Amino acid sequence: MSRPTTPRAIEPRKAPSHARSGATVAAILEAAARILERAGLNAFNTNAVAALAGVSVGSLYQYFPNKQALLAALVAREAEDIHATVATVADTATTLPLAAGLRRIVAAAIARQTRRRDLARILDFVEAGLPALPETQRAGAALLGAVSSFLARHAASLPTHDIATAAADCVLVARALIDGATERGPIDPTMLEDRVVRTLLGYLAPNATRSSRRAVGTL
Amino acid sequence: MSRPTTPRAIEPRKAPSHARSGATVAAILEAAARILERAGLNAFNTNAVAALAGVSVGSLYQYFPNKQALLAALVAREAEDIHATVATVADTATTLPLAAGLRRIVAAAIARQTRRRDLARILDFVEAGLPALPETQRAGAALLGAVSSFLARHAASLPTHDIATAAADCVLVARALIDGATERGPIDPTMLEDRVVRTLLGYLAPNATRSSRRAVGTL
DNA sequence: ACCTGAACACCGTTCAAGT
DNA sequence: ACCTGAACACCGTTCAAGT
Numbered sequence A, B: 001m002s003r004p005t006t007p008r009a010i011e012p013r014k015a016p017s018h019a020r021s022g023a024t025v026a027a028i029l030e031a032a033a034r035i036l037e038r039a040g041l042n043a044f045n046t047n048a049v050a051a052l053a054g055v056s057v058g059s060l061y062q063y064f065p066n067k068q069a070l071l072a073a074l075v076a077r078e079a080e081d082i083h084a085t086v087a088t089v090a091d092t093a094t095t096l097p098l099a100a101g102l103r104r105i106v107a108a109a110i111a112r113q114t115r116r117r118d119l120a121r122i123l124d125f126v127e128a129g130l131p132a133l134p135e136t137q138r139a140g141a142a143l144l145g146a147v148s149s150f151l152a153r154h155a156a157s158l159p160t161h162d163i164a165t166a167a168a169d170c171v172l173v174a175r176a177l178i179d180g181a182t183e184r185g186p187i188d189p190t191m192l193e194d195r196v197v198r199t200l201l202g203y204l205a206p207n208a209t210r211s212s213r214r215a216v217g218t219l
Numbered sequence C, D: 001a002c003c004t005g006a007a008c009a010c011c012g013t014t015c016a017a018g019t
Helices: A019-039 A046-053 A057-063 A067-093 A098-115 A117-128 A134-152 A163-183 A189-204 A210-218 B019-039 B046-053 B057-063 B067-093 B098-115 B117-128 B134-152 B163-183 B189-204 B210-218
Strands: none
Touching: A019 A046, A019 A057, A019 A067, A019 A117, A046 A057, A046 A067, A067 A098, A067 A117, A067 A134, A098 A117, A098 A134, A098 A163, A098 A189, A117 A163, A117 B117, A134 A163, A163 A189, A163 B163, A163 B189, A189 B163, A189 B189, B019 B046, B019 B057, B019 B067, B019 B117, B046 B057, B046 B067, B067 B098, B067 B117, B067 B134, B098 B117, B098 B134, B098 B163, B098 B189, B117 B163, B134 B163, B163 B189
């Protein structure tokens, strides 16, 4: 885990073009996920991953140039999955009022984070310390896009016209609250949902008290 | 860096009781901080730290049982510093209106995070993957306490009576926004201040739109 | 083409020996 | 009491040899 100082090659070494190597890559990724959630980042080493996947280390290094690249691939898989989930829900939510739509999206995000809870948490952590793979960046941008178009639907009732910034802030804030809550142990999804939605609505609410607004403006 | 699976002794091995060993510990900690900010977590190894501190590895291990404990001690130092800063500011802010007080506190937090920017960011990251030292926990609790008492001053205009939760959420949200912003490169402190304060005020605002509230309540 | 695993290098940690 | 640094163990990564 690290903020890379010397940027390193992190791209997968090759796309698995044949069925055999495709299966190998899938086996390696799933073994990596299992070790992460079962034993944590400390016990995550390439020898253990290769052993659990039933291949040799050399074989692992044929597809992933180093340990970071393997972790990055897991992060990318997760990011794409999250994007797909949220995009679908955001799509079905466009016709709902702001609060109801937000609630659906937040619920989906919480469900996603709760499913393979330990894995999701570790991957969130890993992601923060790794240069992003193109796939991850694309999935992140697409997620922002999905949230943006949802918010754009309600632009009239929002106090800002900078939908992109609002979407980015919403995602940051929601992630912080959800990660923060799940880190403290098992959670009540509905209560967490309430808290997150309330925070986002607060952020998006057009009418903070006049005195507060004025005070902010003039400080 | 890791979420510990087998909890490890992380306490400093001994309190530096004499002037000489106190100086050694201080030298080690400062060397560790310099390596972190100059070369990142990747290049952070105990041999390099000992060399830069001008002591032998063995000497380092006399005071810190392992690498994690050394990192944890740095995190604790930072947490105590942040608490002291925020507590002081929160204290002078109690007589101000909500928005103005929040702005002062947020400004202090941003200044703190900007000072040794790389170090602060890395330590935030490290903290997320480490069991907290008692000092860190105490500093965290004290920071929450300081924010809580500030908020309590304005309890009348807040929509919740759960000040503790509100304070925790505010800290989480502020950290997420500040860290998120600083990670994207140098920032305009005033603009960031605006964004964070606006978000917190939104969260704390007593009057979200009626329709939003109702929708949330009935979903 | 893809796989194997012994070998090498690097770094965390220890411990016998020094002052 | 505190320090030293060679030595050991573990794990990331490579590469010559196999199929």
